[in-house]
Amino acid sequence: MNIAFYKYQGTGNDFVMIDNRDLSFPVSKELIASICHRRFGIGSDGLILLQNEPGYDFRMVYFNADGGEGSMCGNGGRCVVRFAHDLGLFSDSTTFIAVDGLHEATVSGEVISLKMSPVKDVERYQEFDFMNTGSPHYVTYVDNVSETDVYNIGSEIRYGSVYGPKGGTNVNFVEVIEDNHLSVRTYERGVEDETYSCGTGVTACALSAHLRKGFEGPITIETLGGTLKVDFEETSAGFDNIHLIGPALRVFEGSLDLPSL
Template sequence: MKLTFYKYQGTGNDFVMIDNRTDFFPKKNIQLIERLCDRRFGIGADGLILLENHPQYDFKMVYYNSDGNESSMCGNGGRCLVAFAKQMGVISDKAEFEAVDGYHFATINADNNVALQMKDVDAIKNETNYTFLNTGSPHHVALISDLETLDVKSEGSKIRYSDLYGNAGSNVNFVRQISNDTFAIRTYERGVEDETLSCGTGATAVAIAMHQTGKTKNNTINIKVQGGKLKVKFEENNGNYTKVFLIGPATFVFEGTINS
């Protein structure tokens, strides 16, 4: 079967997009999804996303990591899916959709800059050396001084597979503060099992963690990722973070067909 696909990237976090509104894609075929995401034997991507019909909202998002398994929420993937839905004529400049973590709202402008509303956050675990929170996906956040030289794959893997998080694991973010409202981050993503150039739920987690721990008083945070720049906005009241938006570019790269 020839499979039509579309490739998108959001600050270097790249995805294979498939229009599955006719429900043709074999969603249980882990090996197929893994092969499509393979950078040598397939298309190459950090994940694969299906655009599907939804009875109430504009569409449904189904997300798979590059290991072929369905995963928790992906912020950059959600932003890219909004741009893909616009390309497919499903939406114009606003979107309401359902992902694995529930309802999302987004806006997209003429430059394909997408502002995606993330889930509210009210449970944040602050420890001496790290902060843990869930922004649609679980995230370990740690401030370090040697961000540029750090072996993210090695150090991130140790934490991801440590006794802290058991079999489920966690994404791991290493952070360096640049100014009162700007932070540089590098992220190890579970499911990819490596560093990615960007992680949207990770950028969101870092912004909230830095605010919660008093590293910044701003509620608009600039996040410098390996693949570009993201912005996170939120409102906070007594440790409850609401109206959380992840903002950044979502770029169409190419489309094609592949034998599946």
């Protein structure tokens, strides 16, 4: 079986995109993991199926690099919006459905502005904050993020006694550069490694910085893969009107010979 694929990246967070509106893609954990493998497959942080959904422009179905269906991916959401735009499914603005519900987005040149789900129940501790921004995120602050052992510390927290039994968590390390300006590195579950960028992660970091530092949106966030912005409104219930803003681009396209993977 031969199927077309497209590769997209958003600040270095990369995804294999497949137009699955005809539901022809044979979903299996093993197949998706092999496609995402950086030695034996195309290589990516995840795979996204674009599918039809009544009442919306499309449905986003996201899989982690390990082949398991994942929670919401912010950069993946921006990339699938770019993919849908490239397919001609909308012109300037779109509404789509993902695992965490309705999303809205706009396209302006290379920049995608994605409205994230509302956030409530932020857990605040002395050493870290924890919240769900579509995916669970642990946020801690460091003096020098470039020298932080993201992989080892992140994996220890991800699999630790507190969050490991609950399915694990993504782990974010934040350095404050100046007011409304952060540098962030993220250990991402499902990828089980540091990624160049994590959209739900930088969203969590921006909301945490508002609570801890009093920073107001839009907050600029530097990641290994580039610059993102997060805007938001604080409400009595938590946060709403959260927007993840940054570039998303097509890298290349090709065809998969599925039996060979």
